[in-house]
Amino acid sequence: MMNLTQLVLASHNAGKLKELQAMLGEAVQLRSIGEFSQVEPEETGLSFVENAILKARNAARISGLPALADDSGLAVDYLGGAPGIYSARYADGKGDAANNAKLLEALKDVPQEQRGAQFVCVLALVRHADDPLPILCEGLWHGSILFAASGEHGFGYDPLFWVPERNCSSADLAPVDKNQLSHRARAMALLRQRLGLA
Ligand SMILES: O=P(O)(O)OP(=O)(O)OP(=O)(O)OC[C@H]1O[C@@H](n2cnc3c(O)ncnc32)[C@H](O)[C@@H]1O
Numbered sequence: 001m002m003n004l005t006q007l008v009l010a011s012h013n014a015g016k017l018k019e020l021q022a023m024l025g026e027a028v029q030l031r032s033i034g035e036f037s038q039v040e041p042e043e044t045g046l047s048f049v050e051n052a053i054l055k056a057r058n059a060a061r062i063s064g065l066p067a068l069a070d071d072s073g074l075a076v077d078y079l080g081g082a083p084g085i086y087s088a089r090y091a092d093g094k095g096d097a098a099n100n101a102k103l104l105e106a107l108k109d110v111p112q113e114q115r116g117a118q119f120v121c122v123l124a125l126v127r128h129a130d131d132p133l134p135i136l137c138e139g140l141w142h143g144s145i146l147f148a149a150s151g152e153h154g155f156g157y158d159p160l161f162w163v164p165e166r167n168c169s170s171a172d173l174a175p176v177d178k179n180q181l182s183h184r185a186r187a188m189a190l191l192r193q194r195l196g197l198a
């Protein structure tokens, strides 16, 4: 692996940038793809892996830098793994609050023991746009879906995600704690090993 000091993060999600930069530390500087382009690529893949690679290649092509992408989402057992790769688009692009409202409605009559869910994160790193060997790292975080939102931290579905090991929601966790436990933290721990940063 090349010596990486700068990576472009192939994401327009400020929450991801903050978390990933905190996990990477100072050794590697993450630059946002927003510095180079405001156009978001269409996420046409059928899996987290495909979408992560697609976003990473697109960012490397636009920036000329090695690129890291994060494709993530929430897989709810009762919904057969939905919204999954469609998590960001669950409420047709109306944003986090609408996504959360739709999920609460979909599960409103579902009892506690059937509300299991996992956050999924796939990180893909490409050295250049046509890299034939992307580095892929996956992380899962098991929990369940609350009956009402709780907490002010984080982003996305965090207020609805119950973290059994801490007895609170993901949005109740301080950022440093979420960044040790989350799907993204697990994927990043693997990536750091692969890059020799661990
Ligand atoms: O594609 P980019 O530009 O990276 O930004 P995005 O927000 O569209 O990201 P995804 O396509 O990967 O969709 C991820 C969805 O899953 C949600 N999600 C992912 N990680 C999360 C986390 O740590 N906490 C809460 N929600 C999360 C997030 O809010 C989105 O709705």
Ligand SMILES: [Mg+2]
Pocket (backbone or CB within 6 Å): 043, 088
């Ligand atoms: Mg997206």
